[in-house]
Amino acid sequence: MAATDKTAKASNAFLYAEEMAKNFSLPADPxxxxxxxxxxEAPPDKVQDIARFLKEKGVHHLMTIIGTxxxxxxxxxxxxxxxxxDSKINMLYLKSRVPVSNPVIPSLVPDMSGADxxxxxxxxxxxxxxxxxxxxxxxxxxxxxxxxxxPLRKDFDGPxxxxxxxxxxxxxxxxxxxxxxxxxxxxxxxxxPTHKEPIRFVFNIQGETITDVRVRLxxxxxxxxxxxxxxxxxxxxxxxxxxxxxxxxxxxxxYSMACEMIxxxxxxxxxxADWIRVIxxxxxxxxxxxxxxxxxxxxxxxxxIFHLVWRDREIVMDALEKISGNRVNYAMFCIGGVRxxxxxxxxxxxxxxxxxxxxxxxxHLDVMTSEKSFLIRLEGIGILxxxxxxxxxxxxPTARASGVSSDIRKVSPYSVYEQIPFDEIVLDNGDQLxxxxxxxxxxxxxxxxxxxxxxxxxxGPIVDMFxxxxxxxxxxxxxxxxxxxxxxxxxxxxxxxAPYRHKVxxxxxxxxxxxxxxxxxMQIADIPLxxxxxxxxxxxxxxxxxxxxxxxxxxxxxxxELKLRANLHYSEGKEVIPGW
Amino acid sequence: MVDTTLIVDFAxxxxxxxxxxxxxxGLLVHWIDRKLYARMxxxxxxxxxxxxxxxxxxxxxxxxxxxxxxxxETHLLPCFNLFVAILAALMVPLVALEGWxxxxxxxxxxxxxxxxxxxxxxxxxxxxxxxxxxTLVGGARVAVAEIAMDLPFVxxxxxxxxxxxxxxxxxxxxxxxEAVVDCPMLLVALVPMFCVALIGMVGVLERIPxxxxxxxxxxxxxxxxxxSGRSLAIxxxxxxxxxxxxxxxxxxxxxGGTNFPGLDEIGTDWIAASLGFVVMIAKTLFVLxxxxxxxxxxxxxxxxxxxxxxxxxxLPFVLLCNTxxxxxxxxx
Numbered sequence: 006m007a008a009t010d011k012t013a014k015a016s017n018a019f020l021y022a023e024e025m026a027k028n029f030s031l032p033a034d035p036x037x038x039x040x041x042x043x044x045x046e047a048p049p050d051k052v053q054d055i056a057r058f059l060k061e062k063g064v065h066h067l068m069t070i071i072g073t074x075x076x077x078x079x080x081x082x083x084x085x086x087x088x089x090x091d092s093k094i095n096m097l098y099l100k101s102r103v104p105v106s107n108p109v110i111p112s113l114v115p116d117m118s119g120a121d122x123x124x125x126x127x128x129x130x131x132x133x134x135x136x137x138x139x140x141x142x143x144x145x146x147x148x149x150x151x152x153x154x155x156p157l158r159k160d161f162d163g164p165x166x167x168x169x170x171x172x173x174x175x176x177x178x179x180x181x182x183x184x185x186x187x188x189x190x191x192x193x194x195x196x197x198p199t200h201k202e203p204i205r206f207v208f209n210i211q212g213e214t215i216t217d218v219r220v221r222l223x224x225x226x227x228x229x230x231x232x233x234x235x236x237x238x239x240x241x242x243x244x245x246x247x248x249x250x251x252x253x254x255x256x257x258x259x260y261s262m263a264c265e266m267i268x269x270x271x272x273x274x275x276x277x278a279d280w281i282r283v284i285x286x287x288x289x290x291x292x293x294x295x296x297x298x299x300x301x302x303x304x305x306x307x308x309x310i311f312h313l314v315w316r317d318r319e320i321v322m323d324a325l326e327k328i329s330g331n332r333v334n335y336a337m338f339c340i341g342g343v344r345x346x347x348x349x350x351x352x353x354x355x356x357x358x359x360x361x362x363x364x365x366x367x368x369h370l371d372v373m374t375s376e377k378s379f380l381i382r383l384e385g386i387g388i389l390x391x392x393x394x395x396x397x398x399x400x401x402p403t404a405r406a407s408g409v410s411s412d413i414r415k416v417s418p419y420s421v422y423e424q425i426p427f428d429e430i431v432l433d434n435g436d437q438l439x440x441x442x443x444x445x446x447x448x449x450x451x452x453x454x455x456x457x458x459x460x461x462x463x464x465g466p467i468v469d470m471f472x473x474x475x476x477x478x479x480x481x482x483x484x485x486x487x488x489x490x491x492x493x494x495x496x497x498x499x500x501x502x503a504p505y506r507h508k509v510x511x512x513x514x515x516x517x518x519x520x521x522x523x524x525x526x527m528q529i530a531d532i533p534l535x536x537x538x539x540x541x542x543x544x545x546x547x548x549x550x551x552x553x554x555x556x557x558x559x560x561x562x563x564x565x566e567l568k569l570r571a572n573l574h575y576s577e578g579k580e581v582i583p584g585w
Numbered sequence: 586m587v588d589t590t591l592i593v594d595f596a597x598x599x600x601x602x603x604x605x606x607x608x609x610x611g612l613l614v615h616w617i618d619r620k621l622y623a624r625m626x627x628x629x630x631x632x633x634x635x636x637x638x639x640x641x642x643x644x645x646x647x648x649x650x651x652x653x654x655x656x657x658e659t660h661l662l663p664c665f666n667l668f669v670a671i672l673a674a675l676m677v678p679l680v681a682l683e684g685w686x687x688x689x690x691x692x693x694x695x696x697x698x699x700x701x702x703x704x705x706x707x708x709x710x711x712x713x714x715x716x717x718x719x720t721l722v723g724g725a726r727v728a729v730a731e732i733a734m735d736l737p738f739v740x741x742x743x744x745x746x747x748x749x750x751x752x753x754x755x756x757x758x759x760x761x762x763e764a765v766v767d768c769p770m771l772l773v774a775l776v777p778m779f780c781v782a783l784i785g786m787v788g789v790l791e792r793i794p795x796x797x798x799x800x801x802x803x804x805x806x807x808x809x810x811x812x813s814g815r816s817l818a819i820x821x822x823x824x825x826x827x828x829x830x831x832x833x834x835x836x837x838x839x840x841g842g843t844n845f846p847g848l849d850e851i852g853t854d855w856i857a858a859s860l861g862f863v864v865m866i867a868k869t870l871f872v873l874x875x876x877x878x879x880x881x882x883x884x885x886x887x888x889x890x891x892x893x894x895x896x897x898x899x900l901p902f903v904l905l906c907n908t909x910x911x912x913x914x915x916x917x
Contacts, residue, residue: 189718189721190718191718191719191722191804192718197805198801198802198805199802199803210722213722213726213888213889302884303802304802305802305884305885306793306794306796306800306802306883306884306885307883307884307885308626308880308881309625309626309881309882310884312626312627312628313626313627316627376882376883376884378794378883378884378885378886379883379884381886381887381890382884382885382886382887528887528889529722529803529804530797530800530803530885530887530888531887532803533802533803
């Protein structure tokens with residue numbers, strides 16, 4: 006560790022932290038966490054000055070705000086991306102402490118617009134007040150949630166909180182009335198054909214032009230951060246995987262990395278496990294991106310492309326099934342490695358699959374960037390300039406389409422990504438066309454990565470089994486590049502068998518603020534295309550069990566049998582179950 | 586003593602080639618469109634009976650009318666729409682025999698185009714009557730699209746009428762072939778006009794790429810959003826009958842409808858007329874094929890892009906075609 010500390014101390018993050026500690030006469034000097042995170046503590050009244058100082062130094066990206074209730078205090082953590090001289094980033098973790106009796110801390114929104122949603126989130130869950138915030142309304146909790154109950158405070162544990170909220174019938178029977186406004190209002194969501202997941206936008210429109218937009222989240226808020234606190238480290242893997250049906254693997258990746266960081270030298274992840282993790286992670290990125298650009302075409306009324314893309318996406322889904330046995334939640338990860346190996350025979354098959362897939366994706370790219378009626382719907386629509394992308398702390402492909410280099414695999418390499426040659430796709434127009442091109446070209450890069458990883462994998466163990474029930478005390482932030490951007494998991498362990506605090510910042514939350522901004526001044530017809538950044542999760546079952554009622558015979562059908570059955574049903578009108 | 590001619594006339598108007606046949610063709614056209622569209626997308630597509638099932642299912646469903654909506658209008662307008670659609674279908678000459686062209690007079694072309702415009706107007710009114718944000722936006726879009734699409738469509742259809750010198754659909758469809766054989770130069774103007782007529786037809790029928798009026802991914806279903814049960818069934822049925830009528834019109838005007846070279850010399854009038862009927866249906870389906878093709882090939886354009894394309898490019902182009910047509914008629 007000593008060697009890493011030495012190089013890390015030369016990092017910009019540490020230099021800035023030292024400078025700030027001197028300038029603002031902070032009580033403590035910065036320290037280093039393992040994995041090159043600079044840690045600095047500051048009193049609440051200095052936080053705004055520090056943010057201004059960082060902004061002058063070119064630090065624009067606030068990752069999230071992590072609130073933890075501990076004893077009589079609420080600790081607020083502000084992790085920042087600090088750009089290095091070699092186009093990499095380093096992490097600066099700024100911590101401040103406010104008393105529970107009077108939780109007030111100045112808002113960062115005037116200096117960093119991206120802090121908007123994060124402060125509202127902390128306000129909802131921990132009751133911290135942010136003077137200076139322009140719009141500190143409820144973001145995630147239900148409208149009828151009691152004002153004196155803050156779910157993430159340690160006043161109640163999970164089951165008790167559930168009992169209290171059930172008693173008060175919170176979130177039941179409320180409706181979403183359209184607010185009265187000066188203009189004509191139109192609501193998109195919580196139920197709308199455009200996005201299958203519940204989120205609500207209210208647009209004020211004049212004619213076809215949008216003059217104002219308000220976002221309301223929380224229709225799908227399941228309290229997972231609270232739930233993980235009452236489950237063991239290992240049980241949480243299953244819950245974490247179910248945060249999202251599409252980037253399930255990215256969440257597991259980040260969570261297990263954070264656990265391994267806390268465990269430190271107790272766990273040595275074998276190299277083969279890292280390669281398998283990367284392969285599954287990249288396959289997931291491909292299937293998520295293909296789903297995304299298929300649905301984008303559907304939103305523009307271009308259904309032919311939608312159907313063809315989803316047909317070709319089956320190659321990836323089948324590949325994932327061959328590796329893990331599942332199409333959606335792969336359950337591949339465990340703390341210390343992966344659960345299934347990739348045999349040499351399978352590796353050859355996957356390599357051939359990737360060649361087929363590359364031809365398909367290349368064709369999609371050609372068609373989708375040359376069909377004129379499709380292009381006029383994307384070009385120059387919902388532009389997010391580079392400055393705005395930085396200002397609103399955009400992440401992932403959204404930021405890269407606007408020219409901000411933000412690929413965590415490149416700027417802060419984790420796992421074995423540093424060994425893999427691949428390009429980060431950065432385009433500069435920031436319109437919907439570039440958002441699409443970034444993703445399709447990333448699919449091609451991911452295919453390259455998978456092919457490289459399949460070749461580079463060496464035989465060896467796939468897991469360093471971790472049999473302890475508890476993890477040592479400590480805290481860690483792990484971030485990975487999920488399909489939609491940076492996915493952050495923060496874990497605080499008090500040495501027990503469950504996390505004391507577990508914070509998840511999914512990439513979509515990082516993009517919500519800029520999404521609302523870029524919708525202004527656009528037309529109603531552009532709404533579905535611009536909102537497309539929020540992917541719907543579609544879980545589809547590959548296997549079903551059929552039971553013949555008269556004979557009580559049970560048959561489990563495979564995917565190919567089901568496909569055959571469906572084709573026969575539609576082409577010939579027959580109800581056929583082969584081999585029945 | 587029952588007057589048999591009255592019964593026969595009634596059968597012609599009610600059964601064939603009248604109302605029932607129009608409904609049948611509407612459903613068939615619906616199936617063909619969906620099947621072609623599905624095959625172009627590498628899907629299997631619905632079975633033949635699907636449109637009937639869909640229609641019956643919708644008829645059996647509970648009809649929900651929103652609180653703020655005008656109840657009388659939301660119930661009456663769909664019926665009126667169906668009435669107009671069937672009238673338009675009756676004007677398409679399917680059987681070239683004396684007494685079998687149900688509505689045919691000098692100027693019926695104009696009446697037909699008026700009915701097509703009326704179809705759009707009903708959509709605007711339905712959008713207004715339902716009084717929900719989606720229907721209002723959808724209705725407003727239909728109004729913009731209707732004005733932008735109708736002019737090029739009418740100006741394109743008027744070309745063959747000028748060549749033949751008549752405003753009667755059956756006269757134009759009988760004379761256009763001969764006129765072109767006499768003077769092949771006319772094709773220079775007529776072929777582009779046929780293309781404009783196809784574009785205009787896609788627009789008037791609200792199909793992709795010109796279906797901004799009920800873009801389901803943007804405004805749920807546009808002016809149709811609040812329709813349900815019977816109203817929705819009837820509105821969609823009228824929509825599909827209009828598909829049949831409009832493509833029948835384009836097939837009659839530009840492709841000669843029931844006429845085919847050498848058909849007149851075959852056998853009796855009846856056999857010739859039956860063959861002509863088959864020819865006419867084939868030509869109608871040929872025109873419809875382009876509607877399905879455009880649906881599968883393009884993505885939906887925005888309403889401002891639609892209006893701009895029509896006013897800036899298509900309308901001047903079709904005016905130019907008309908000028909060329911006049912020049913050819915006068916000098917060649």
